[in-house]
Amino acid sequence: MSVQEDMLRCAKAAQQASRVMATLSSKIKNELLVKMAEGLTNAQRELQQENAVDLQRAQENGLTEAMIDRLRLTPERITAMADGLREVAALPDPVGEVTGMWLRPNGIRVGRQRIPLGVIGIIYESRPNVTADAAGLCLKSGNAVILRGGSEALYSNRAIGKILQQSLEDMNLPSEALQVITTSDRQAVTELLKLEEQIDLIIPRGGEGLIRFVAENSRIPVIKHYKGVCHTYVDRGADLAMAEQICMNAKVQRPGVCNAMETLLVHRDIAADFLPRITQLMIAAGVELRGCERARALCPEMLPASEEDWFAEYLDLILAVRVVDSYEQARDHIQRYGSLHTEVIVTNDYRCSQQFLREINSSVVMVNASSRFSDGNQLGLGAEIGISTTKLHSFGPMGLEDLTTRKFVVLGEGQVRA
């Protein structure tokens, strides 16, 4: 069977299975996820054996220690995967909710009801825990899922998939509701991305290269997130002690993630007070600062920032710093250089806070809080399947509800159109 035929067969089976999954009660779906969690815990030895093959291959292929560490399944990480599934089981089920129902003048009642999307394809890089996390969220929301992880984690992903599928079979549910693509042939992804009749959504998770490849080759809608160039704007009306705490947290608490601050904008009226203080703290925390000319005039420790620095997602202990004349200049900077991810204003000026909330249309806008809260768990979505920085369907951190859509339901008593 060719890769093309193989992917089509896989997607058709997923579509069939999705019709069964769509009608399951929350009770059954929750039981399934708990059973999957137990399956992972019970198979710890088997999982570690398969993982050892991936680790061995990774070493032979000369992967970096950081990459090998991401690949490793320790007992703690297996427990964390299982706990993740139990947490998703405990979340409210979005499917079936009627989000509104109204009466038309002719007596028909019209409502909108949440339904699963159908079949979701997840294309991801080497962390094997994504296999269980993404599967849990997709199944809980009544979807079927096709998982294609990085070839480095092939043995681990296959083993996790087998255990999760066993739980489906044990409950007499179609095992095709969860399929792990185990061919290392890269053409498998290209073929999957063409199957718009069978697959309803593709979510790529990984580096910008992977995401661009998927976005450019997919006929299926893609929810994507290229990068997070998050700004913090410290207004002249800010509490500077609060601004310090928020900026330090946003930059150094975990610099390698997409909701870390990359650019600090400071109002000129407070720059002479604030910049030297924050500069000392940042430097003490190991942060390299790259400032505009006015910032450097106040803090000569900063390196000069170039135009590319304003666009940069460093994902590292580096921060671009710019002094602005006004709120408006901060806004224009964010609109020009931002990535629509997360922007923060630190201010005590009510009018300015409202203007920021109204005028900045990034996926998350915050007043007086650290950008590090821009995450599905922190915002209260319960779990996160990804972050969207494009506006269609979902914008910002995505939870279970984002894996559903709504259909119209019409209840009549024989009405016809005049």
Added chain:
Amino acid sequence: MSVQEDMLRCAKAAQQASRVMATLSSKIKNELLVKMAEGLTNAQRELQQENAVDLQRAQENGLTEAMIDRLRLTPERITAMADGLREVAALPDPVGEVTGMWLRPNGIRVGRQRIPLGVIGIIYESRPNVTADAAGLCLKSGNAVILRGGSEALYSNRAIGKILQQSLEDMNLPSEALQVITTSDRQAVTELLKLEEQIDLIIPRGGEGLIRFVAENSRIPVIKHYKGVCHTYVDRGADLAMAEQICMNAKVQRPGVCNAMETLLVHRDIAADFLPRITQLMIAAGVELRGCERARALCPEMLPASEEDWFAEYLDLILAVRVVDSYEQARDHIQRYGSLHTEVIVTNDYRCSQQFLREINSSVVMVNASSRFSDGNQLGLGAEIGISTTKLHSFGPMGLEDLTTRKFVVLGEGQVRA
């Protein structure tokens, strides 16, 4: 300037303008739409002059009388366009609505607020009224819009666009918020579809060929609707007089539209009662019937249906008819041959009605009502920008709300992440 440069310039100007439009109050937007309506009414003579050029060219190019009629701007049609804009002005503004706000354990408040999508591209065929209708909906929802109509309506669309732009200028709003692409070069569309950095959504309106071309060539998300193969299933528990009325309305009231019934499924237990009655009524209304073998055994007037008939969107006085053994067989038929548009069950059996509503995940599912209600106005959305039969972002008839997305708003008091 090349077409490529020209489209990029147009899209960038639209993006700039969209930022202004996004922050306008409902009052200003409503004034704008009313002013546009007045502009169209006042320019009736000018519009008809420009339209006459299109009509002349259409005749020279040998367009059919039906196509020429769709192109024609009569005083009544100009009034209807203006009335349409006034109706949209009177609708509630979706922008700014906070659809929920909750408190997290650390004290941050998290809400979701509706915002415009940004820039919307509408690619449509020759009806010039779409220019005003689509512009009204996009502007009311705070977006900028780029309109590319069929080349047959070039002069009419340009004239309408000029009048609408004048209203923007009269109110000191950026005229680039509404742009009509007037080059007849087809490459303009191909170039527009690449501008994913500037344009947030493409809505194609027209025949299946246009929609497939747009879907296959766009890097920008597309909301699409290929066809409507709408089913009516008459259950054994149906009131047959009601079923007759619903079926006749769904098939003959306006057969050329996407929410007309194309396939009738009848439960075998009532087939002998119902099929001869409906067959007589349909034939009297000029409908050609194409039945399965069991249907033809009861009604020999029917022609034999082939496999293609079950997939067909006739858009004409033709109806495919099939006798099914059970609700389950009806459901399986709909899932196999349907287009996810609109499906109707006629029944008096409560359990069966609930099963249909739960198991059929087309964009509109109805009990005891005509499929002809599947339309934004009839369902109470106030106005319709299109119908989506793909599940991402919107599913089914789309109104103003579907031209928006939601951002997260976070209100803190200095919280940082632990």
